[in-house]
Amino acid sequence: MKAYKLGKVGNLLSTSLFHACARLDMFGLILVEPEDTYVSLGYFDNIQEILDLERIKSLGIPVIRREIGGGTVLLAPGQVFYQLVIPKGLAPFKVEEAYRHFSKPVLETYRKLGLEVEYKPINDIVVKSNQRKISGQGAGDIHKAFVFVGNILLRFNTELMAEVLKVPNKDFVKKVLDENLTWVEREKGKAPDFWEVADILEFEFKKLLPLETCQEIPEEALKLAEKLKEELTSEELLFEETGRKHRLIKIREGVFLRNKRMKVNGRELSISMIVEGQAIRFCKLNGLEFENLEKEVVGLNYDQESIKVVLERFNAGFLLPLFWD
Secondary structure, X not given: OEEEEEEEEOOOHHHHHHHHHHHOOOOEEEXXXXXXXXXXXXXXXXXXXXXXXXXXXXXXXXEEEOOOOOOXXXXXXXXXXXXXXXXXXXXXXXXXXXXXXXXXXXXHHHHHOOOOEEEEOOOEEEXXXXXXXXXXXXXXXXXOEEEEEEEEEOOOOXXXXXXXXXXXXXXXXXXXXXXXXXXXXXXXOOOOOHHHHHHHHHHHHOOOOOOXXXXXXXXXXXXXXXXXXXXXXXXXXXXXXXXXXXXXXXXXXXXXXXXXXXXXXXXXEEEEEEEEOOEEEEEEEEXXXXXXXXXXXXXOEOOXXXXXXXXXXXXXXXXXXXXXX
């Protein structure tokens, strides 16, 4: 198996390439940094529910749907991606065990960069001192391969991430992102370059797998990646109905956001809410004066029946679709 250290790549190659390698049984580790800025949808994500398509279009940001799990992510320069493409038989059978196993080289990489981090099941890595997420990961099967991908966040633009999400209060969402996400430059005051990080990642992954260093990717993979890019960015695939309802947007493991606008009885209302664990930690309704209701909701378990009981006590059952739909 090869370790491909490719540096910065454009043309959405930082997503399309690992799909091509999986289809060609080209097993190994791909290390890349995006040269472009774009949005990657998770396999089950519903594009119309989760992304602000008008804003994305005005910003000229492409969208691609990958064939593995994990949430919607913003890819941009300043992120070093590790993409492991291996025969299925080399990965632990249980998904959580696979995440835990292949997170070990990533944890060690962050530690060598001077950050004390820990694995947070099922697919996050967080800074120990503040519990902010510094790496998100995804995994799944493509063709005959098990694919495990994630990133070392050297820098990250939370303002742009808030802009691309389909939320009414983008300033609030940016604040939530800033509270729950972090990156190397923020934690250390400076960030290394791609090659320093890639060297560490390669060294650590070689402790788990027999990898041979390679600086160039075969032309066959590049040609297939170009073809797959057209498929993965097609409207047919992007707007494919996945059946998933996005009541909450995951910010990090255990912290979720509901930031929704809708018309209720002819009035334009919106809600900004943070759910931590199973409980509502913050709630703000916009468009109606319901301060006491907001206070009653905070601390409540986030489930339909619990919310319904409180709303009915305030003669506000009509607000249920705003909390839960």
